[in-house]
Amino acid sequence: MRRKPFIALLMAASLTMGVPAAYAKEAPTLPSQAQQALDNKIIKKINSDNIYDDIAHLSSEPRIAGTEAEWEAVQYIESKFSSYGYQTEIQPFTFESYQEPTISVRIGDKPLASSSLTYTPNGEATGELVYAGLATEADLADVDVSGKIALVKRGDISFADKVLNAAQAGATAVIIYNNVPGSLAGTLGAPNDDFVPAVSITQEEGEKLVSTLAEGQAISATVNITGGGISQQTSHNVIAVKEPTQKNKATDQIVVVGAHHDSVPGSPGANDDASGVATSLELARVLANMPTDTEIRFVTFGAEELGLLGSYAYVDSLSQDERDRIVGMFQMDMVGSRDAGELVMFTVDGEKNTVTDLSAAAGVRTGTALTYGQEGRSDHVPFHYAGIPAALFIHNPLEPWYHTPEDSLDKISKEKLQETAEIVGAAVYQIARPDTPALEKSKVSPKPVDYEKMAGGLQ
Template structure:
């Protein structure tokens, strides 16, 4: 037994002794239950988790592609080997395809340029006079004529999509955005909500933007040619996977949900985002398979999260009203292994505590000696569950690593200790919520 797990056992027995006769909301426990829970936690195998991570990160798992389908096949095979029947829930969605090529040529400008397209940059070819448009605010365009021209904009605090729309409303044919000094430009998105209204948009580094700005000021006029080829929205198919652990009793029809998305972004192996969460859920499914529980547990693997939470939205939309009422807690694991991210954060849509956060905070206090405060966060698969009225929370190490959504998201940057930490916290939480040995009311 490792030192951490020995300490866990001692702390658990101590916490039970101190809280056995506490308030109405406390969970009444006993030494026998403490031993059951210790045995359960000791069954978690971080090498299993890491092995699944290694298998999943051989290539990017972009939603709607063969690689995502192969990842689904691997997960299905692992779940079936554990003894689960796997329900496949296919769904159609629309995904954005990054450009096949892009370029920028500025008449008379000799310095090298390395423009990058945004996610949801639209395809198009535009040539026009390059104009300094300041910070790209609507007030800036009141002083400028950018009709049929190319706007050069210094990014400040305004969302990217607003800068593109403002330039478009002012009549610009394309826009170049240069970023604050030392900002990364390879992982930004314009968002899809206003896609049809966008004009071609490319990103430049701070140094490139400043040099272009100085050039524009030094000449009377210079034309810029912007080209983005192959960017498009296309229909695709993905799938959710559902493995169900039936309740060991007939007296309780509550449902606990544990989920993670298994797709990744283009060109990223997606070790942190989100092979980490996927592999942990897979391991939790393995050890819960033989554990008596007084509630049903559903292990959910979502497709197409990176394209807009399509998988989780599909799953929730297919639930009956009865199932929604029965679903008392949803644990969402997304980016739970990065060695370079911040501390573990538990996030809800409204920043308020619920069944999930309370259980996880109690578990962390026993495991790691402290509770966890609930944070606000709405950018993952717990969102549709919350919107349906189900208590849900996201588990994530936050702030995220600097190589988030890049080809650098590889297995070498994953911490086994962090993977195991989340597996123990979520496993302990669900074990308490579903154990026939204790009163969870």
Template sequence: MKSLIPLLALSTIVASSTVQRPLQDASSSEAVVSSKSRPLVNSTQLQGHIHSDNLLKRAKELYKIAELGTAEYGHPTRVIGSEGHAGTLNYLYSTLSQYSDYYDISNQTFYATLGKIFGSRLVLGSAQVTASPMSLTPPTPKKEPVYAPLVLVANEGCNPSDYPKNATGSIALIRRGICSFGAKSEAAGRAGALAAVVYNNYPGSLSGTLGDPSKYHVATVGISNEDAQPYIKDLEAGKIIPSSVWVDAIVRRTPTTNIIAQTKGGDQANCVMAGGHSDSVSEGPGINDDGTGSLSLLEIAVHLTKYSTENCVRFAWWAGEEEGLLGSDYYVSQLSSEENMKIRLFMDYDMMASPNYAYQVYDARNSRNPVGSQELRDLYIDWYTANGLNYTYIPFDGRSDYDAFIKHGIPGGGIATGAEGIKTQKEVDMFGGRAGAWYDPCYHQLCDDVQNCNLGAWEINTKLIAHSIATYAVTFDGFPKRTSVKTDAVTEDSPYHGPELFM
């Protein structure tokens, strides 16, 4: 495949990290056998290899790897550019390399912009307000607080006309929506604001990323709609609110790496592809997000080596998802038309074990996405139904790594268990858990550790992942054929993609 280089080069990126030894699998020696002696993969048999205790062992190993990031970040993390992420790449590689007779293993290195925030504070009037600095925000000038009146920006702050004349020298208060956080920060900077505060247009706190740096970006933080409303009313009433913003941060470029493993056997012109992201946010170890998806794929990849396949199977572990779906974007952008057409479908597995879970299926419809997306959606539904399990639809809105694939004509879909969304009473009746709470109360936080994973949900979803891979590894009969790298799908701006990524 284009722009893939031998995985040996991975050492140039991760040489400074402690190499993590892979978990020992009792069946590892079984992988080194002639492909002719392997039986054809069977969904039931592949699912039978999946056990929560093995997933838990891998999660504990991944947390140890995340602790490699403590020296630089002060806590466990696997954010790109950290020792924790380098250790994650080593762990994936060292595990997969045991099966080099079965997989062609390669990496894909690219440069990404990485931000690190050391501290921040927001004071509105006389009160300190809880605020989340945006990823890739610049610091305040000289990393010192700026003091200025708070000014309410009209509409969503996407256009120059939204900013009043007194925005110069102010701290701009901007509503979320319409355009990216980066565009808002840039517009505020162009209007002469010293800093920007973006408030949510939904209940709950707000954080995100500014995306690619701009010389016009100003220090930008996010706050909840609830915290913003009293100040909005005061500003609309003509009151002056002296305020201050302080952000200590750096933004830098760093190399990072996608890892790809493809079966040597099977029809190489007809590939089923599955991916998850290998990185976490800087704020925590990311064991559920997306350690669970990454480890589900790794566990399945190990057990798949016991079987042969009719179609090729391609696994991917993306880097830089948390910085704006960077790894998957880069991968798809490097595919030739010929290589693109070999991918019959892409399946995204991100967050498989949220503690307050729901079994969520992306509502991917052929009328709005590449044809085949709905057939994949229905495969998940049929499996949940056959196993007496409830499920619910969630928007297929570009929030995860499937986005680049469907924008380049490749059918896509996936499952999840929920992030910062609020669980309803109806969902409690379907899945248990707590109404009114996030699906993952530790989403993008330090507490996203091993204890944050619901092992029962993780095992069930990993079995479903195994089913999806085994099904298409055997046959694409009845699945729509690829006809073009272009799509007639409805192309709307993804509200969560790139610099618009909601975190």
């Protein structure tokens, strides 16, 4: 997940009732018992074992964008959608890929285990190591890093901003250490001539260095990065379409369900985001033969981990008519970890919309009270900027295995998969079923939530 920093909502509110003017002309909601009966047409068909099995297949190896492993995942996903009777398309798009470099970090004369950050430039720097906090502009105003190597803690701002801030202050290289246990795999988002060489290290190693510096001991460090570079690559989106079955009553509206099928280097990506893809596949199976008056599109995106490239490519390919017809986009990203927190909905602007309201109502009916907050950095973002109501479904705080080799099948919770599938499935079907208008207002709106941060940050 990429792009915008998390911004906490500092609001307190309760469940709200009533219908705003925008929904005043819509038909009244069905009685709760009738709604639950319609939900059950979807819920009773959802099988978390199917979701789990698809995660097992997809997470057998990392699915880095542009690689053969990602292409094999694309073919698997398309074949599953096709087997359910959907019209399918594999949509290619090109992007610039970063060739992983050879890196070396030494503290004095001792090597230090480290990882590269995608798009870090090649180069070698030797100098005094200086602790620069989070490398915000305020942090760097209080420390002299000119001609030195900046030691920086992960969190609050993007890796790219940390490196750019340190470089602007005169640092010759940047070492970023994790703020949670374990190694750190990250990206600077895109090439930038203003970057200096940057690497990552574990929380344990970083805190040792901070402690040594705090004791007044001087540390000399060397960062050497060679062999990195940019090449042209191809990734793909998978699109599956279910046309309305009630042709004579079709609404001419579209609902989109999304997830991303790529993963970061070194991670099998069982939760991030094989869980979202597998849940989409199960909902596609369940909805395949249901009566609908609304077009449903399931889309799995490539190269999300490189900056939402697939979802931007998909939205860019939509005509203005299609954009106007999409009434909601449901993005499922990391929806199955046993070690993560509660299911939360996030919108780019932190405001409620059709997706959050209908999903909150579905959550009440299925026994899960949902909250919402403000967060970008997943594939709901391009839809938002195209004027389409969109929300990200994710568990918060994140699991400690995020973006690590430990994001594996054994960490997946079938209960969390079932919960997410039921809520999204019920909300999508409330839009798509023939007996209700697509923009029907829910009687229950979600509560805003105050989270200080996504655990570890979605960097």
